[in-house]
Amino acid sequence: MSTTRTTPVQEPTETGASGSGNNNFNSAVGEHMFDKVLTPSDVGKLNRLVIPKQHAENYFPLEDNQTGTVLDFEDRTGKISQSYVMTKGWCRFVKEMKLESGDIVSFHRGYVPDDNEPEKRKNIFFIDWRHRANTNLVHNINYHHYPLLG
């Protein structure tokens, strides 16, 4: 219970292709971006989800992230690092899905053509979740998905 650091956020189990039973969402929803095993504070009273920096910058449309701005102190260097949290809407999501520490959320991205500008594509985000395995809960290994609009 004590050591609850983020799982070394492993690269995805390559899209639901692995046989872990998460195929009750249509594969057409899009590509898998990343997973996070929820920490106690992700599902606690803090009402926020810490998003691993690398994934936030890789996958969300934050535009032009330089992973920190570097300045120089004369001969030295000063670096400004950034971190990312999701706040708005998260707490409601946790409650409705009854998420607990150890459960897993999984972000996916899809595209739709933009009707007005066919050469452009519009992002659609999805968030899936499942209860962790190795639990006494009834609903283990159930996957769900929840659409997002980007």
Place this chain on the structure above:
Amino acid sequence: MSTTRTTPVQEPTETGASGSGNNNFNSAVGEHMFDKVLTPSDVGKLNRLVIPKQHAENYFPLEDNQTGTVLDFEDRTGKISQSYVMTKGWCRFVKEMKLESGDIVSFHRGYVPDDNEPEKRKNIFFIDWRHRANTNLVHNINYHHYPLLG
């Protein structure tokens, strides 16, 4: 000791023009950007300075900050917020300047013409500091400045 929140990061005392004695640095160094009163952790073992978000986004060349990316959960909204800290080089600065909680750092910006492209200007950053007033320390109300390269 307990309540050590950031001073409501007030707007600057409008460039050293106010009579608080901070004129031992050449006014040619540039415009005043913002101040921060140092917290205990800013000068402690954590080796980092928390930079108020608004100032980081207003003044540093982080490019294209949208102050949080907004996604929509169907009819809901999820928002990703960012925070900023300065890490590299900060701890050395604190030690050399003997900064303590309650002291104030002040960021300034100047410009120099870019020799190759005269129409462009290059940022130069400076960080000034002073010990807080109302202290028993000897060096109160001393201002210093420290050049940065941008």
Place this chain on the structure above:
DNA sequence: TCCTCGACCTGACAT
């Protein structure tokens, strides 16, 4: 009031 949200502060830990 209570809750959410957003910003900030502080500490732990990995590298």
Place this chain on the structure above:
DNA sequence: GATGTCAGGTCGAGG
């Protein structure tokens, strides 16, 4: 020991 990131808190504004 220095740096970078994440976890876990507090606080205040606003609904």
